Every structure is written in structure tokens, then in C-alpha cells.
Amino acid sequence: MTATADQVAAELRDVLAEVTGRDELRAIPLATPLFGGGVGLDSLAGTLLLRQVQRRYGVDVAAEDLNLDSLETLGTLAAFIAARS
Amino acid sequence: MIKCVVWDIDNTLLDGVYLESGEQPPPANPVLLGVLHELARRGILQALASKNPPAVADYVARLAGLDFAAAECGWDAKPDALGRIAASLGLADAEMAFVDDDMLERAEVAAALPDVLVLTPEDAAEAASWPQFNPPVVTAEARRRGQLYAERSRRQAAAGQFGGSRAEFLRHIGTRVTIAQATAADLPRLHELSVRTHQLNSAGEPLTEEELDDLRSSAGHDVITVRLADDFGDDGLVGAAIQVARGQPPDVSVPLVMMSCRALGRGTLDALLAWLCRSAAGAGAARLHVPCRVTDRNVPFRLALAASGFRAEPGERAPDGRVLFSRPLDRDLPAVPEYVLAPGEP
Numbered sequence: 001m002t003a004t005a006d007q008v009a010a011e012l013r014d015v016l017a018e019v020t021g022r023d024e025l026r027a028i029p030l031a032t033p034l035f036g037g038g039v040g041l042d043s044l045a046g047t048l049l050l051r052q053v054q055r056r057y058g059v060d061v062a063a064e065d066l067n068l069d070s071l072e073t074l075g076t077l078a079a080f081i082a083a084r085s
Numbered sequence: 086m087i088k089c090v091v092w093d094i095d096n097t098l099l100d101g102v103y104l105e106s107g108e109q110p111p112p113a114n115p116v117l118l119g120v121l122h123e124l125a126r127r128g129i130l131q132a133l134a135s136k137n138p139p140a141v142a143d144y145v146a147r148l149a150g151l152d153f154a155a156a157e158c159g160w161d162a163k164p165d166a167l168g169r170i171a172a173s174l175g176l177a178d179a180e181m182a183f184v185d186d187d188m189l190e191r192a193e194v195a196a197a198l199p200d201v202l203v204l205t206p207e208d209a210a211e212a213a214s215w216p217q218f219n220p221p222v223v224t225a226e227a228r229r230r231g232q233l234y235a236e237r238s239r240r241q242a243a244a245g246q247f248g249g250s251r252a253e254f255l256r257h258i259g260t261r262v263t264i265a266q267a268t269a270a271d272l273p274r275l276h277e278l279s280v281r282t283h284q285l286n287s288a289g290e291p292l293t294e295e296e297l298d299d300l301r302s303s304a305g306h307d308v309i310t311v312r313l314a315d316d317f318g319d320d321g322l323v324g325a326a327i328q329v330a331r332g333q334p335p336d337v338s339v340p341l342v343m344m345s346c347r348a349l350g351r352g353t354l355d356a357l358l359a360w361l362c363r364s365a366a367g368a369g370a371a372r373l374h375v376p377c378r379v380t381d382r383n384v385p386f387r388l389a390l391a392a393s394g395f396r397a398e399p400g401e402r403a404p405d406g407r408v409l410f411s412r413p414l415d416r417d418l419p420a421v422p423e424y425v426l427a428p429g430e431p
Contacts, residue, residue: 044350
């Protein structure tokens with residue numbers, strides 16, 4: 001089954017809420033930055049997120065994206081995963 | 086090297102079965118309790134995995150007089166319990182040992198987690214003499230490790246109750262990050278960090294105390310230490326960076342950044358990277374370089390680099406093959422949180 005970027009983004013919102021413990025992330029727009037303001041992903045939450053992505057979609061983001069540019073926003077990560085899963 | 090021993094409880098750490106012993110739960114097994122204390126003294130973490138109600142963990146901790154780094158007491162399969170313990174302590178399977186009297190539990194763990202060292206209680210009784218349980222250096226930080234992880238579980242429980250962002254939580258619990266030049270007294274711990282850290286390590290190469298001392302005394306390098314404390318406890322020296330001394334603007338290079346995984350999620354690595362940027366910018370540098378050996382274990386380090394605005398040009402390598410991450414210092418510097426103290430900073 002191929003997931004669309006929108007489906008992936010909907011699931012990623014739940015994953016982000018779980019790995020950060022912040023329920024309000026279940027409603028963030030696609031353009032929300034994952035680092036810095038916005039989600040404020042740090043190395044711990046980021047690692048948990050990438051593990052979930054690998055487990056759910058079989059996509060090893062860290063191996064395929066040296067600079068982790070795919071983590072710029074929720075939308076870029078969803079598109080990166082949908083293009084590969 | 087084994088960094089954590091996960092103990093079963095019934096008929097292993099206890100001489101009997103917790104739920105079948107009526108009013109008075111069974112006593113501890115004196116031989117295994119002695120092994121447990123000896124290993125803890127060497128800085129090896131102790132954890133519990135038992136098919137019992139959660140209260141058993143408090144009972145065993147009181148009997149042992151020791152803070153366990155993690156306890157998974159419930160009805161889940163042992164491999165799941167070990168997986169959660171490994172994740173919460175930031176350890177690889179090969180750094181874990183598992184002791185259980187039940188042959189089926191041992192077989193289940195051995196099949197699901199082939200890298201875990203699976204032991205009978207009889208094996209465990211003599212394990213203290215095995216090389217896997219004899220770390221070459223044992224520092225004060227290492228001996229306190231079990232207590233530090235117990236403080237961490239109290240901190241995590243508080244984080245679960247807290248409503249705001251991670252940054253607000255770090256301020257709320259009185260986080261203090263202290264950055265200073267390394268002294269001779271820091272060398273054993275710096276060596277230990279260079280051996281033990283993998284997830285937050287840019288170089289992946291151990292340094293001896295002599296090599297570290299040479300770097301510390303050389304005019305060409307700065308060895309910078311990072312200490313971490315908050316209202317829950319004092320983690321001591323958790324990280325360091327080696328910086329090629331200023332004097333060759335426009336660029337500053339940081340050939341080593343390393344940090345204990347205890348500091349994961351506590352803003353400490355981000356604070357260090359922000360401080361290094363500000364310090365290099367203040368000295369007139371145009372770019373900060375962090376050459377990094379990219380491995381499948383130091384993804385958390387790359388996440389911190391990305392969060393602090395570092396990027397690598399895919400083809401650009403340092404002479405030793407490391408990938409050269411860098412960032413400009415003339416704009417958008419990451420903010421140094423106000424809880425970072427750098428006494429003696431010029």
C-alpha cells in the first residue's frame with residue numbers, strides 16, 4: 001500500500017505529539033518547522049521520531065538524507081516519506 | 086563491555102517467589118546481591134525485569150539499598166521489557182546482560198535479542214571476574230550512574246506532568262549548564278566519555294588521558310568541559326568539545342564534540358553548540374566547522390547539528406574522511422539559553 005503525503009502527515013502529527021508529550025502538535029499545519037520554534041525537535045525527540053518513521057514506513061531518513069533537510073517542516077518530511085514508502 | 090545488567094526477580098535476586106510468599110516477601114539471594122553491588126561499584130547499571138506487580142521494584146530496591154537505573158515490572162514478554170530498558174538508557178543490545186533462572190525466559194530473550202549476554206544465576210555469580218564486566222576506568226561519575234538514572238526517572242515523571250514546551254520545562258526544573266576549560270582533574274572522566282559515548286559523539290575515537298592532557302596543555306587547542314545540574318540532581322561532567330584554538334580566522338574548527346546520553350533531551354548539546362558558535366563569532370571567525378564521522382549510531386548528534394543550523398556539502402570531506410559540517414557565523418546564531426554559565430569567559 002502506498003501512503004499519500006497527506007496520510008503520512010496526519011500520522012506524523014500523532015507521532016510528534018507522542019515523542020514530545022505535547023498534544024497540541026496534533027493540529028499543526030504542514031508548514032510548521034520541526035526544528036527551532038514550531039515543534040522544537042531536539043536530538044532525543046528527533047531520534048524517537050526517526051525510529052518510528054523507520055518502523056512504520058521502512059524509510060531510513062538518516063541514511064538517505066545527510067543534512068536531514070527532510071526535517072525542515074512537517075510537510076517536507078511527509079513528502080520525503082511518501083516518495084519512498 | 087557490558088554497561089547494564091538486567092535482573093529477573095523471582096528465584097533470581099530473591100530466594101523465592103514474590104507473589105507466593107504470603108505476608109513476608111522472600112529475602113534477597115546474598116550471593117547475587119553481592120555481585121550486583123560489586124558491578125554497580127564499577128559503574129555498571131543495574132535494572133530489573135520481572136513478571137510481577139510494579140510494587141516489587143520498590144521492595145527489591147529497599148532490600149538491595151540501591152537505586153535501579155530502570156525497572157520493567159509487569160506482564161510483558163521479557164524481550165519487550167529489555168528493549169524498553171535499552172532505549173531508555175541509550176544502550177545497544179550488546180551492552181546489556183540479562184540474568185534469569187527460567188530457561189524459557191532466557192531462550193526467549195536469546196532468540197529475540199541475540200546480542201544480549203544471557204546468563205543463568207550460576208553464571209552471574211562469577212561474572213564479576215569476567216572481562217566484559219571489568220571496565221578499564223571507573224570514575225566517580227560512573228559509580229554514581231545508577232543514582233543518576235534514578236534521578237532521571239523522577240525528572241521524566243515531572244516532565245510528563247508539565248504542560249509547556251521542553252525549553253520551558255528545562256527552565257522550570259532549574260537546569261544549569263556550566264562551560265569551562267578542562268583541568269587535569271577532568272582527564273579520567275574525559276577519557277571515559279571518549280570511550281563510552283556513541284550517540285552524541287562526532288569523532289568516534291577514544292582518546293587516552295595522555296592525549297587529552299597534551300591537547301589541554303597545547304597552545305593550539307582548547308579542551309572545553311560541560312557540566313549539567315538541575316533541581317533533581319547533579320550529573321557532573323557530561324560532555325566536552327575540543328576546539329582548534331583561535332588565531333586563524335576566518336574559520337574555527339571543532340574536531341571533537343562528545344556528550345553522555347544522560348544529557349539527551351536536556352538542552353545541553355544544543356547549549357554547547359550555541360556557545361561554541363557565539364564564542365567563535367566573538368573571536369572574529371566567519372564559519373564554525375564540525376568534522377563528523379557519520380555512523381548509524383550518532384544520528385542524535387546529526388540531529389543536534391541540523392537543529393543548530395549546521396550543514397555538510399556532500400562531497401566535502403576532511404583529510405581523515407570525516408564529513409565536514411559547518412555553519413556561517415554572521416547571521417541567525419542559535420541562542421545561548423540563559424541557564425548556560427561560563428565563568429572565566431573573556
